[in-house]
Amino acid sequence: MSGIRNANNAAIVREIAECIIANKAYLSEIDGRIGDGDHGNNMAKGFAMAAERISDDDSLADGLSTLSGVLMTEIGGSMGPLYGMMFEDMAEAIGDESMVDATQFQRMLEAGQEAVISIGSAHVGDKTLLDTLCPATEAFANTPGNFQARLEAMKAAAAEGRDSTRDMIARVGRSSRLGERSRGVLDAGATSCCMILCTLADGIIRRLA
């Protein structure tokens, strides 16, 4: 198949939630090294709430929209508005489309990336989730081949992007005040973003088969 149905596929969003919940302690731990150590807890809380509200009958777009709503109205922090806007604009990008194929997916990624850039004040290289999201989006757009091959390329670029934050100095957010001391640790947002994109890709790949 060249794509997956939009309808009845909100379970993919629940799979993303499960991944975040499973990594709650890890995300808080890496956040705690240069931030305040709440990233995993807050993310897990929001994603768990969203998972409870998502029904298998919902479309992928509805699932993303539900997740966005919870993050923006219930979670707060930095991740509430950043991921909230990202998922809202991703949901809008696929909207009522019946199928999500490579073209729709690329639009979705680009919309998510635009949303994060517009609400935050970060650029690539600032040690934020954009260091995962931007190269991942670019890899998907520029890789030839079928949907699955492009998703695999996106996953690899996301992981590479996440790892690239280890040697960066944080330039925005709480850890930016540490300067040189922020080097040597993965960015928690870049790490959770990698989990989100990889779980999303895996969910689609399984359903393409």
Added chain:
Amino acid sequence: MQRFINNPDDLVDEAVRGFVKAHRDLVALHPDNARVVVSRTAPECGRVGLVTGGGSGHEPAFMGYVGRHMVDAVAVGELFSSPTAKSFYDAIRAADAGNGVCVLYGNYAGDNMNVKMAARMAAKDGIEVRTVVANDDVCSAPLEEREKRRGVAGEILMWRAGGARAATGASLEAVQATAQKALDATRSVGVGLAPCTLPANGRPNFEIAPGTMEVGIGHHGEPGMEVVDLKAADAVADDMLDIVLAEQNLVAGDTVSVLVSGLGATPVNELYILYDRIATRLDAMNVEIMQPLVGNYFTSLEMMGATLTVMKLDDELRALLATEASCPGLKVTP
């Protein structure tokens, strides 16, 4: 970890509930949002509304500063995490009496984003929102990058000045200008002696080696800019005062307001030891201290350490500080 909690996920809601029950004479819970605390006196006809908000774990901040001639409504976030845009928006609506609302909050990425989104939502309701972003923490960025500095305990003095000015019936522009002026005249520094633990994590956020202290520590446990050997209290007080006074240009005859706040676990008598030295030094400089505050005014869970805040007063700020204020965290009787 030895703590009084039920479920870590419920602790913020439970603490807010207990807080409004304990201070029901001054505050109430927002009817539709369990993360917004509103003053009994708000909204007050003919007056600009004041709002703040921030993560939990700093009690009595932020909700302790809701009350008469202080903040009208507060948005409450998770531990050390910004409140939602929705909560800031609900707080703005609760504080608005038709004269606009000034949001006086601290410079953190999450708060900046959520306040921005809330102001956008309020604008759709026709509510004019202005903001003042506190950045009193000297060690969090150099002076030439002051816009990057964090807001810490100096926010209390900003709320006090803004609240007193709003009480006079001043315009939104005037209240914003006074709060900004108060902030510009305020500098803070923190020193950490031991870390704090978010109950959901179960272990300390960072480490401070025995026999050392972190100068310039943030009040979420953001590591300080310098780790040095622990000194005697007078030497620590001297270091803290030197850091805040470096940007104050005080001369004999000036008046300042001084706030020494514990970070949660430091015994209060030690705060008085610090204050004793600070007061002695200011006295030797012939600088008058108006309305000193010493105690746990802005904490960081059970972190051990203290913050020092000094606000240089002009005639307007002196007059505003002399007025009455009553909120759970602070009572001033003229």
